[in-house]
Amino acid sequence: MTLTRRALLRTGGAAGLAAATAGAGFVLGRETDAGGGPDHVVAFHGPHQAGIATAAQDRLHFAALDVEPGVTRADLRDLMARWTAASERLTRGLDVGAGASSAALAPPDDTGEAVGLSAANLTVTFGVGPSLFDDRFGLAGRRPAALGPLPALPGDALDRSRSDGDLCVQACADDPQVAFHAVRNLARLGRGVVTVRWSQLGFGRTSSTSTAQATPRNLMGFKDGTANVKAEDARAMDEAVWVGGRPDEPAWLRGGSYLVARRIRMLIEVWDRASLGDQEQTIGRHKRSGAPLGASDEFATLRPASLPPDSHVRLAHPDTNRGARLLRRGYSFTDGLEALGQLDAGLFFLAYMRDPSAFITLQNRLGTSDKLNEYIKHVGSGLWAVLPGVRPGAVLGSALLA
Template sequence: MADQSHPKARTPGAASGESPGASPADGVCEQAPSAGGLSRRRLLSTAGATGLVLGAAGAATGYAARPAEAAPLSSVGAGQVMFHGKHQPGITQGLQARGHLIAFDLAAGAGRREAAALLRRWSQTARRLMAGEAAAHDDTDVARDAGPSSLTLTFGFGHSFFSRTGLEKQRPVSLDPLPDFSSDQLDRTRSDGDLWVQIGADDALVAFHALRAVQKDAGAAARVRWQMNGFNRTPGATAHPMTARNLMGQRDGTRNPKPSEADFDQRIFVPASGSADPAWMANGSYAVVRRIRMLLDDWEKLSVTAQENVIGRRKADGAPLSGGTEATAMDLEKTDAEGSLVVPVNAHARITRPDQNGGAAMLRRPFSYHDGIDSDGVPDAGLLFVCWQADPLRGFVPVQRKLDRGDALSQYIRHEASGLFAVPGGAAEGEYVGQRLLEG
């Protein structure tokens, strides 16, 4: 849970925080109805569709017609992200309202040929669904009535994929397994995997539709190893764009690197040349995935002041305890009247600052999750932490090692699952994701 913010969402209209504009629907009169009423054309259209003819009083109570002010398609639904490009989608886009993370293992007997065919199917499906089209085969119609809703699908390879496909010589050194951390309590059945898919959208049904399509496309070539489902605030739900809050109520991600920064690509993406990584990883990135349980019952017993001391930032507005606004640089040396550091030495935001970690930076793009109540009666809820970097040994690992040695937040969280995946660059027109690896 590093102290870094996400780039602004690119969803048209929603990024500004304005209410989506309405547009006329089929069978709806363009003339505005009177306040609290319905146009005659809409009323007649609705009555015909339901087989009922209601009087004005019946219509006013909402028995047969939806409210006149309802928009047939909002700007949230209309948002579209391109599948083809220099980088895969789902990395630099803003946080999405709904997400699914899913790992697959290749089936027994499946190898490089089957993997190539699977990535070809997945890429075709991703391109179609992200454009708001139906899947090529056996579409479930779950998202028939929705727009693309800024859907993204992102594909990556785990460490074990390369031995399963005979491609060990093409496995990047940066994909070596993460070291063990003292805070880890990992469930190995919900960690790692041969293949990894990240799905995100601003509509839950659109995201689920993509999830089912990916699962069906896997066919006999791969089986699900684990799946995790998450959510964020819906774009446009706040009056203006702002850093998201996590389930602890904290603004989460204030100091994320931003695409506008000169060294952003250097920190997040593998360069096209001059890298120790194999050529097929050009313009790609590495995703660290961690399922982090938040011990909410314990956290919520703390006073707001105590919570702020754990994080190092004000809960209300995300500003550092040393003063200013959320964007103000934290003054690590500032003391109070008694001479104590205003930002405690073990505060999470202090420990995770890039300038306190040799410049280590990662682009955090998480989802919250809530999987109900455990058998011991506590919430199974927290963060599906996803971070992106050009080199995890210089990004995630040094920061996590430092957190391991004395983060005040550590007693309120538990790392329960983990994975590291090599995510190749985007597919060019006519290509599928991973083609340069699988056919190189």
């Protein structure tokens, strides 16, 4: 089956979702293949949720949601059952319902904008935020010790209206309309239980999560994610990404992970006036080849001590951060112009990890010493515990919400 692309993402639909995405930018489509299979379907069921170790697709629609007042734990269980069934169908390229409603006086089961499109390697990934574990649902005793609001970090200039959330959903696909359709319909299914707090569209993956993928470039023009954790490295995934069976890790999260999202605005106009030499000294790699400074091969052994002391690559390297590693699968974004007429564009950083302290350790170092801080601002943030995967017939989050 051939993937059908859209030149731009057409917005509309659910009122709450439309409001959350108002002003979002658009970008031209691009042919990619995330390797889901000949029918472009990524399996929904498994020990881990898809969309983490899955080869990174080209498009993103991310949404953070809050639970409405008066909702009960039973309501949440019902919602997760609906979301599980809908996501399994969506990832197979089907309508969200078992059959489109033909009742003229009732809304259709599915919004319809993905009819005729392939599954486009769609993955849908769900997480729960620290705020879900307050006194509303009797979950306080089940909150993992590692799941709390991220502390204030150096370089933070956060917009709280674009940060945090009780729940999150990450939809990734190789067609922007397929990713948008997924979040739009999940938001519809959640009406009366959850509302969209904020959302972000993304294009052009900024990391490789598989050895089969070439290293992409971010909006600064540099290759990004050369040394990222790769899905094929099972040992690294177990050590750095998946929650296992340590005494401090709750049983309901076993096979899950933690997700940090950061909306990082790039000061594009300032960066574009910097010399090539300054850009390369800032990053610690050659712009064209992606090789570490002084080398010619992108994958040459990186020796942090040989790079400028305030370069981004040196400060982000595991050897500089007590071995801390993250699985990054972020996306570029562009949302038009900000109030002063400058581009509102940059990196929507997404990283999965076994313990959020890995990110906190990293950002404390980067936020205080990274030369790249001259050209970026961290303006949005959130942390979620990503639920384990499910077997056929089971429901996401059932162990937590039982």
